Amino acid sequence: MTEPVPAGGQAVAPPYRLHAHPPEVSAARARKFGSWYYAEHVLRAMNSYRWTLLASSVGTPVMYLFAMGVGLATLVDRNAAGALGGVSYLAFIAPALLASATIMTAATEFTYPVMDGFKWRRVYYGPHASPLGTHQIVDGHVLAITARLTATTVVYFLIVALFGAAPSATGIAVIPVAVLSGLAFGLPLLAYSASIEEDKGQFALVMRFVVTPLFLFSGTFFPLDTLPVFLRWIGWISPLWHGTELGRALTYGHHVPLWLAAVHVLFLVVLAVVGLRRARSVYARRLGA
Amino acid sequence: MPTTPPAPPVISAHRLSKHYGDFRAVDGISFDVPAGESFGLLGPNGAGKSTTMRMIGGVSQRTSGQLTIMGLDPQEHGPEVRAHLGVVPQQDNLDEELRVRDNLLVYGRYFGLPMSYLRPKADELLEFAQLTDKAGAKVDALSGGMKRRLTIARSLINEPRILLLDEPTTGLDPQARHILWDRLFRLKESGVTLILTTHYMDEAEQLCDRLVVVDKGRIMAEGAPAQLIREHSTREVLELRFGSERNTTVAGELQGIGERLEPLPDRVLIYARDGEAALEQVVSRGLRPLTSLVRRSSLEDVFLRLTGRSLVD
Numbered sequence: 001m002t003e004p005v006p007a008g009g010q011a012v013a014p015p016y017r018l019h020a021h022p023p024e025v026s027a028a029r030a031r032k033f034g035s036w037y038y039a040e041h042v043l044r045a046m047n048s049y050r051w052t053l054l055a056s057s058v059g060t061p062v063m064y065l066f067a068m069g070v071g072l073a074t075l076v077d078r079n080a081a082g083a084l085g086g087v088s089y090l091a092f093i094a095p096a097l098l099a100s101a102t103i104m105t106a107a108t109e110f111t112y113p114v115m116d117g118f119k120w121r122r123v124y125y126g127p128h129a130s131p132l133g134t135h136q137i138v139d140g141h142v143l144a145i146t147a148r149l150t151a152t153t154v155v156y157f158l159i160v161a162l163f164g165a166a167p168s169a170t171g172i173a174v175i176p177v178a179v180l181s182g183l184a185f186g187l188p189l190l191a192y193s194a195s196i197e198e199d200k201g202q203f204a205l206v207m208r209f210v211v212t213p214l215f216l217f218s219g220t221f222f223p224l225d226t227l228p229v230f231l232r233w234i235g236w237i238s239p240l241w242h243g244t245e246l247g248r249a250l251t252y253g254h255h256v257p258l259w260l261a262a263v264h265v266l267f268l269v270v271l272a273v274v275g276l277r278r279a280r281s282v283y284a285r286r287l288g289a
Numbered sequence: 290m291p292t293t294p295p296a297p298p299v300i301s302a303h304r305l306s307k308h309y310g311d312f313r314a315v316d317g318i319s320f321d322v323p324a325g326e327s328f329g330l331l332g333p334n335g336a337g338k339s340t341t342m343r344m345i346g347g348v349s350q351r352t353s354g355q356l357t358i359m360g361l362d363p364q365e366h367g368p369e370v371r372a373h374l375g376v377v378p379q380q381d382n383l384d385e386e387l388r389v390r391d392n393l394l395v396y397g398r399y400f401g402l403p404m405s406y407l408r409p410k411a412d413e414l415l416e417f418a419q420l421t422d423k424a425g426a427k428v429d430a431l432s433g434g435m436k437r438r439l440t441i442a443r444s445l446i447n448e449p450r451i452l453l454l455d456e457p458t459t460g461l462d463p464q465a466r467h468i469l470w471d472r473l474f475r476l477k478e479s480g481v482t483l484i485l486t487t488h489y490m491d492e493a494e495q496l497c498d499r500l501v502v503v504d505k506g507r508i509m510a511e512g513a514p515a516q517l518i519r520e521h522s523t524r525e526v527l528e529l530r531f532g533s534e535r536n537t538t539v540a541g542e543l544q545g546i547g548e549r550l551e552p553l554p555d556r557v558l559i560y561a562r563d564g565e566a567a568l569e570q571v572v573s574r575g576l577r578p579l580t581s582l583v584r585r586s587s588l589e590d591v592f593l594r595l596t597g598r599s600l601v602d
Contacts, residue, residue, distance in 0.1 A: 020402055020410070020448040023359075023372035029401025030368050041395045045386040122382040126443075128348055129376040130399035131368040288350060 030131035038140025057152040061159040064097050087252050094165035095247030096220040098156050102178040106186030109145045111203040114193040134284045149182045166251040174247040181243025184268040187275025194282040214238045299324045305354035314340040316506035327483040329497035337506040338486035342455045347371045375444035379455040381436050383428045390424040397446040418442040434465030454485040490588035509595040521594045522586035525564035529557045529578040546570045
């Protein structure tokens with residue numbers, strides 16, 4: 001671009017005209033910031049379909065909030081006033097819808113792109129040959145998806161606020177809680193996805209038999225204690241229920257004793273940490289074979 | 290800087306092995322590569338070439354033996370070793386969600402290189418790879434040869450002094466291969482150490498100063514291409530075809546002609562210093578081959594001699 005291209009390709013100089021910093025500097029920087037470098041890569045790749053992402057992060061909440069929080073809510077509020085602890089149905093389901101949207105996004109981001117990295121387009125093997133370590137590829141991937149989950153959740157929260165469904169001043173704190181729920185579900189799933197050698201439709205099964213039941217039975221649309229006892233365990237093991245309970249406490253003052261709030265947070269953190277550690281070891285084993 | 294004392298090898302392998310369970314993918318190979326040399330590993334598929342490359346590249350752990358790159362053990366100093374290298378893997382792993390130029394930028398970031406260096410560098414490398422007019426294109430839209438050149442450009446983003454090329458031209462058409470060889474030759478001229486694996490003898494002859502012939506994880510021979518041919522083969526080869534039925538049966542009647550006889554299912558090879566003279570002898574014995582060809586010995590013949598098998602099956 002700066003110089004005319006010589007005719008015939010004959011006069012093209014050997015390629016080293018600029019000077020990179022020495023390898024020692026590359027290695028030191030990669031050791032320190034490698035995860036961020038890989039995150040940067042993933043975010044740049046996401047940037048190429050940013051309009052799709054934006055449309056779905058705006059479209060999803062608007063659709064759900066209208067259908068459930070406006071349509072269904074008029075029925076519920078008329079017939080079951082008081083059953084939800086004195087709040088409108090819209091306020092009741094908004095934090096649950098928000099957390100479930102984050103979890104669904106995490107479910108997509110921690111499945112197919114992982115298969116793409118190991119197998120379909122082998123995207124992981126490029127950075128693997130660079131100074132980056134395998135744990136940094138995992139961490140970078142997770143960082144980038146955390147950024148994506150945060151952005152999606154922020155948009156969702158703004159729309160929830162526009163609907164007037166987050167009356168409490170502490171409402172904004174539902175954003176990190178939802179992101180944490182997304183990671184609590186997503187990171188163990190990441191470890192599982194990384195262990196899959198061949199796609200035989202496992203991801204579709206995960207969506208159908210894990211994500212969907214969690215979405216329906218985690219106290220999302222009705223309080224968990226309206227379920228028969230033998231089904232409540234689904235909520236107890238579900239990151240969505242723990243995240244939703246915390247979210248309700250934050251957005252409209254739903255009563256959660258402090259010890260229980262601590263249990264909710266701890267449950268989510270433990271799932272996320274265990275998932276990440278497991279994922280790191282699967283990545284190391286698979287890339288370093 | 291003094292130039293007289295012999296430079297220490299940039300890569301040194303001693304009894305290097307890699308086992309997968311009972312399978313010995315690499316079985317005790319030793320070699321040294323001095324700076325600036327173009328060093329080849331020649332062998333058939335499954336010989337252990339790629340496994341060796343992955344160990345040199347610091348991405349695969351060895352089972353036993355010693356290995357140093359720039360004096361560093363890749364198992365202890367992975368990031369430092371990989372920071373010295375440019376790697377062109379056997380299978381392209383470009384990010385197809387990114388545009389051509391962005392693939393270079395993103396890769397350069399892995400080395401912590403700043404954008405102020407990477408932007409002009411990416412343009413320079415695209416020019417070198419003859420991809421300037423594809424800078425904004427999607428990777429999907431590139432031909433096989435172009436993808437390969439982009440992968441090579443990507444491997445040069447950190448200005449490595451050592452470039453690892455695993456089967457750089459496999460699957461490309463002849464014209465694309467020649468363009469690639471030209472680019473690699475320029476790198477060699479600029480002093481970059483090239484380590485390449487190939488199962489193409491012409492590639493090895495064109496690009497390698499020195500090579501090892503590898504089979505079943507072991508080194509069968511080592512030397513410059515011309516030297517290997519001199520040591521393990523004759524100057525010329527006479528190739529005769531008698532038709533697939535008769536090649537082996539007729540071999541008995543050819544005994545004594547040339548220095549060595551190699552009956553293959555599809556042809557008979559006669560190794561001789563003078564191929565034409567050998568052909569005259571064949572004709573004088575009353576044998577009428579369907580086709581005959583006199584050619585120079587190649588690395589293919591060396592391989593056949595050393596392993597009893599041909600290189601490309």
